[in-house]
Amino acid sequence: xxxxxxxxxxxxxxxxxxxRSFIIPQLSFPSLPMTDLTINGVKHxxxxxxxxPLLWFIRDEVGMTxxxxxxxxxxxxxxxxxxxxxxxxxxxTPVSVAAGKNIxxxxxxxxxxxxxxxxASWRKLDVVQCGYCQSGQIMSAVALLAKNKAPTDSDIDSxxxxxxxxxxxxxxIRAAIHDAAxxxx
Amino acid sequence: MGIMKRITGNDSKASSSxxxxxxxxxxxxxxxxxxxxxxxxxxxxxxxxDAGTAATVASNIPAFEPNxxxxxxADNSVTVIAKHLEMGQGTFTGLATLAxxxxxxxxxxxxxxxxxxxxxxxxxxxxxxxxTGGSTAMADSHEPMRxxxxxxxxxxxxxxxxxxxxxxxxxxxxxxxxxxxxxxKEASFGQMADKAAKQPVPTDVVLKDPKNFTLIGSQTATRxxxxxxxxxxxxxxxxxxxxxxxxxxxxxxxxxGSTIKSFDDSKARAVxxxxxxxxxxxxxxxxxxxxxxxxxxxxVAKQGRDALVVEWEEAEAFKLSSAEIFKQFHELSAKPGLVxxxxxxxxxxxxxxxxxxxxxxxxxxxxxxxxxxxxCVIHYTGDSCQIWNGEQFQTFxxxxxxxxxxxxxxxxxxxxxxxxGSFGRRxxxxxxxxxxxxTLAKAAYAKGVKAPLKMVWTRxxxxxxxxxxxxxxHAIKAGLDKDGKLVGWQQRIVGQSIAKGTALEPYMVxxxxxxxxxxxxxxTRYDIANLQVELHSVDYKLPVLWWRSVGHTxxxxxxxxxxxxxxxxxxxxxxEFRRALLEKQPxxxxxxxxxxxxxxxxxxxxPITGMKRGRGIAVHESFNTFVAEVAEVSIDADGMLKVDRVxxxxxxxxxxxxxxxxxxxxxxxxxxxxxxLHSEITFDQGKVVQGNFGEYPMLRxxxxxxxxxxxxxxxxxxxxxxxxxxxxxxxxxxxxVFAATAKRIRKLPFGDQLSA
Numbered sequence: 001x002x003x004x005x006x007x008x009x010x011x012x013x014x015x016x017x018x019x020r021s022f023i024i025p026q027l028s029f030p031s032l033p034m035t036d037l038t039i040n041g042v043k044h045x046x047x048x049x050x051x052x053p054l055l056w057f058i059r060d061e062v063g064m065t066x067x068x069x070x071x072x073x074x075x076x077x078x079x080x081x082x083x084x085x086x087x088x089x090x091x092x093t094p095v096s097v098a099a100g101k102n103i104x105x106x107x108x109x110x111x112x113x114x115x116x117x118x119x120a121s122w123r124k125l126d127v128v129q130c131g132y133c134q135s136g137q138i139m140s141a142v143a144l145l146a147k148n149k150a151p152t153d154s155d156i157d158s159x160x161x162x163x164x165x166x167x168x169x170x171x172x173i174r175a176a177i178h179d180a181a182x183x184x185x
Numbered sequence: 186m187g188i189m190k191r192i193t194g195n196d197s198k199a200s201s202s203x204x205x206x207x208x209x210x211x212x213x214x215x216x217x218x219x220x221x222x223x224x225x226x227x228x229x230x231x232x233x234x235d236a237g238t239a240a241t242v243a244s245n246i247p248a249f250e251p252n253x254x255x256x257x258x259a260d261n262s263v264t265v266i267a268k269h270l271e272m273g274q275g276t277f278t279g280l281a282t283l284a285x286x287x288x289x290x291x292x293x294x295x296x297x298x299x300x301x302x303x304x305x306x307x308x309x310x311x312x313x314x315x316x317t318g319g320s321t322a323m324a325d326s327h328e329p330m331r332x333x334x335x336x337x338x339x340x341x342x343x344x345x346x347x348x349x350x351x352x353x354x355x356x357x358x359x360x361x362x363x364x365x366x367x368x369x370k371e372a373s374f375g376q377m378a379d380k381a382a383k384q385p386v387p388t389d390v391v392l393k394d395p396k397n398f399t400l401i402g403s404q405t406a407t408r409x410x411x412x413x414x415x416x417x418x419x420x421x422x423x424x425x426x427x428x429x430x431x432x433x434x435x436x437x438x439x440x441x442g443s444t445i446k447s448f449d450d451s452k453a454r455a456v457x458x459x460x461x462x463x464x465x466x467x468x469x470x471x472x473x474x475x476x477x478x479x480x481x482x483x484x485v486a487k488q489g490r491d492a493l494v495v496e497w498e499e500a501e502a503f504k505l506s507s508a509e510i511f512k513q514f515h516e517l518s519a520k521p522g523l524v525x526x527x528x529x530x531x532x533x534x535x536x537x538x539x540x541x542x543x544x545x546x547x548x549x550x551x552x553x554x555x556x557x558x559x560x561c562v563i564h565y566t567g568d569s570c571q572i573w574n575g576e577q578f579q580t581f582x583x584x585x586x587x588x589x590x591x592x593x594x595x596x597x598x599x600x601x602x603x604x605x606g607s608f609g610r611r612x613x614x615x616x617x618x619x620x621x622x623x624t625l626a627k628a629a630y631a632k633g634v635k636a637p638l639k640m641v642w643t644r645x646x647x648x649x650x651x652x653x654x655x656x657x658x659h660a661i662k663a664g665l666d667k668d669g670k671l672v673g674w675q676q677r678i679v680g681q682s683i684a685k686g687t688a689l690e691p692y693m694v695x696x697x698x699x700x701x702x703x704x705x706x707x708x709t710r711y712d713i714a715n716l717q718v719e720l721h722s723v724d725y726k727l728p729v730l731w732w733r734s735v736g737h738t739x740x741x742x743x744x745x746x747x748x749x750x751x752x753x754x755x756x757x758x759x760x761e762f763r764r765a766l767l768e769k770q771p772x773x774x775x776x777x778x779x780x781x782x783x784x785x786x787x788x789x790x791x792p793i794t795g796m797k798r799g800r801g802i803a804v805h806e807s808f809n810t811f812v813a814e815v816a817e818v819s820i821d822a823d824g825m826l827k828v829d830r831v832x833x834x835x836x837x838x839x840x841x842x843x844x845x846x847x848x849x850x851x852x853x854x855x856x857x858x859x860x861x862l863h864s865e866i867t868f869d870q871g872k873v874v875q876g877n878f879g880e881y882p883m884l885r886x887x888x889x890x891x892x893x894x895x896x897x898x899x900x901x902x903x904x905x906x907x908x909x910x911x912x913x914x915x916x917x918x919x920x921x922v923f924a925a926t927a928k929r930i931r932k933l934p935f936g937d938q939l940s941a
Contacts, residue, residue, distance in 0.1 A: 164885065
């Protein structure tokens with residue numbers, strides 16, 4: 001049987017940060033011949049299925065591979081990018097939804113003051129292990145600190161609960177977010 | 186020991202010599218001494234700017250390469266060649282620390298590069314072939330890597346002595362600078378590299394006295410992969426992009442042992458962008474039968490895959506359901522099994538003890554569920570094959586790919602990339618996903634598809650792909666005398682062997698006993714005069730594999746929770762009860778006492794309103810590393826469990842990178858918690874029920890306890906840390922739950938058992 005813990009009662013909320021609002025039946029999207037997308041300030045044009053998740057446009061078409069494929073169903077957060085500053089799961093966000101919005105990926109986050117501070121804290125505390133989930137973790141952390149300058153542990157749980165780290169680097173993720181908040185203060 | 190070499194009979198000279206390897210060998214060989222071997226060792230680059238090795242590819246031509254592990258460039262770069270896979274456990278950092286310590290390099294000038302598949306240079310002497318596993322990297326490499334560094338240093342010093350015409354004994358090296366104090370001469374490694382390459386290679390070098398270590402044991406040696414894994418540039422297999430490469434997404438047989446009856450690919454081929462559809466037959470017992478859709482991008486390939494209609498032949502398939510499996514296991518546990526270990530006379534001791542405790546335990550199948558779903562990039566050209574992979578078992582995989590393709594192992598080159606986790610899965614005992622990729626590449630080539638292929642498994646493919654931690658049932662009977670002394674222990678263990686039916690069977694299974702099924706029980710260090718461990722190995726058409734800490738994942742839980750039950754039945758403190766049984770085991774005792782002291786064992790926990798609180802302890806040795814953990818838990822009125830804090834004490838011998846060790850304990854605890862709280866692979870008529878993280882929940886940040894790690898100072902040889910943090914956390918938490926609620930959890934995962 002599926003375990004039922006307190007934790008999971010929380011997950012349906014935190015686990016769909018940025019995802020639920022973008023789960024739209026693909027059939028409702030007529031294929032568009034061209035979709036204009038702005039990624040890290042650079043314009044790209046997608047020629048093809050407008051229902052294709054943004055993740056695959058970023059990775060396979062643009063060739064930026066910092067954004068990761070982990071689950072394909074918005075349950076792990078490895079694919080997290082920002083859409084007009086909001087963290088979203090790019091694996092379930094059709095390119096059509098991202099059209100006309102500013103998309104930021106891990107490759108574009110170092111130029112942002114908060115992004116640079118978060119990355120510096122990540123390096124300082126040697127947060128990473130296998131590293132595969134960390135782009136998504138960092139994108140969620142940057143979005144949190146952009147709107148909350150002094151997050152509590154509870155704020156961190158809410159904002160980061162949708163990002164899975166199988167190596168369980170969570171102790172250091174939490175410490176690095178606090179460290180970055182201090183550095184930015 | 187020697188396993189892989191004996192199995193493959195292969196000491197191949199494969200050099201991974203792709204046309205793109207650096208071409209500097211000739212100039213180097215002319216000037217360098219005897220240790221250098223006439224094979225390219227340089228960065229194995231991919232045939233596209235988008236792909237790369239796991240580590241930074243040195244931009245310069247190396248000037249000095251004294252051995253297979255170190256390269257020093259004229260630009261003053263020091264590149265350490267890592268023969269072990271970096272999958273998160275920090276091995277690149279550990280290997281670099283060892284070499285840089287003896288080289289007296291500055292930490293900032295050191296980078297790490299993955300070694301190519303070449304067992305002649307990069308054999309893991311504890312595994313017998315090139316590979317990573319069993320928490321062996323530091324144990325295997327600490328001396329060779331230090332010698333490699335010391336050799337390079339000696340040659341740099343000789344070169345400086347000759348250049349400056351001063352005695353070598355007067356030259357010092359510190360943080361990458363070679364100095365002669367009297368003449369005030371100094372040089373960087375880069376400046377001296379060309380000349381060092383012309384020096385004879387010393388046959389014997391003296392290693393440092395540990396009291397002179399500057400990097401080993403220090404906080405200076407930070408992780409070498411932090412920067413790349415923080416800015417998105419670290420390259421995993423999933424990130425490889427080669428010119429003309431096609432993506433393959435596969436429809437796998439839902440049951441293990443099924444074959445393809447027929448398939449209709451008309452709808453798949455109608456998806457815009459689909460290039461071809463390839464039948465991938467299974468090697469029985471190795472991989473699942475599949476039909477692959479090839480396309481220019483992953484999304485299109487997946488759309489094509491989803492449009493396939495495949496009819497499977499299931500006559501020979503695995504068709505059991507979980508309830509039937511555990512029913513069989515429990516029935517077997519009531520019968521005597523093969524004796525895996527025995528001391529004294531357990532039958533007599535358990536005839537009439539003052540107290541007899543009996544318990545049975547259930548452990549489910551578990552998926553590794555690394556964050557990077559399995560994948561493999563392969564380019565087969567008819568007479569050669571290149572593989573890019575988070576490569577954990579080079580010697581096995583090279584041989585398996587070669588056999589599948591009808592090539593010699595040396596015709597298969599492997600570029601090792603970072604693995605986005607593995608936990609054992611990428612060290613496949615049957616090279617299953619490598620065989621699948623090679624079968625696919627061969628079939629595609631035969632149909633005229635000459636492009637490199639990236640085989641991508643979806644999360645569901647990965648979770649349903651088998652090679653699980655096998656399920657187990659344990660049945661324990663243990664007796665106490667009237668003074669509460671443990672007088673007898675009988676343990677029956679039932680489950681699948683991870684070695685049986687693999688090429689490892691002759692080396693891992695002795696007289697019917699797969700040691701990994703019973704490790705931590707028959708070899709327990711507890712002083713139990715009468716002990717008998719019996720094993721029933723069950724044969725199913727269901728592939729099983731090692732999973733981070735292997736047999737200890739279940740044996741530590743059964744032994745350490747029963748030990749807690751016995752302590753309570755004896756009316757003794759669980760730490761005191763264990764201490765009495767570990768009197769002759771100083772390293773166990775040291776971690777037990779350190780963890781207990783740091784956790785304030787014996788003092789009451791601070792109350793939390795509305796919560797039952799408890800503290801539990803467990804101690805376990807695995808992979809020659811000793812770990813004790815104390816867990817503090819809270820349980821609310823609804824039975825919701827929170828692990829608040831874990832105090833961990835570890836003795837892994839000489840601590841090479843203390844912060845990496847702490848990180849591995851933290852991660853091991855989190856990994857173990859996910860398993861005991863949530864994880865379970867179940868079967869419905871042979872089909873795996875769980876497919877994604879919704880049904881196979883991961884531990885999330887809100888469930889992660891506060892963790893304190895304490896290291897036991899030790900001068901013993903270093904042992905591994907990737908796995909040993911895992912085994913004690915389950916029983917420590919279970920014992921804490923008992924302390925809080927008086928409930929014993931003997932069936933994993935915990936699930937909702939505390940709500941009942």
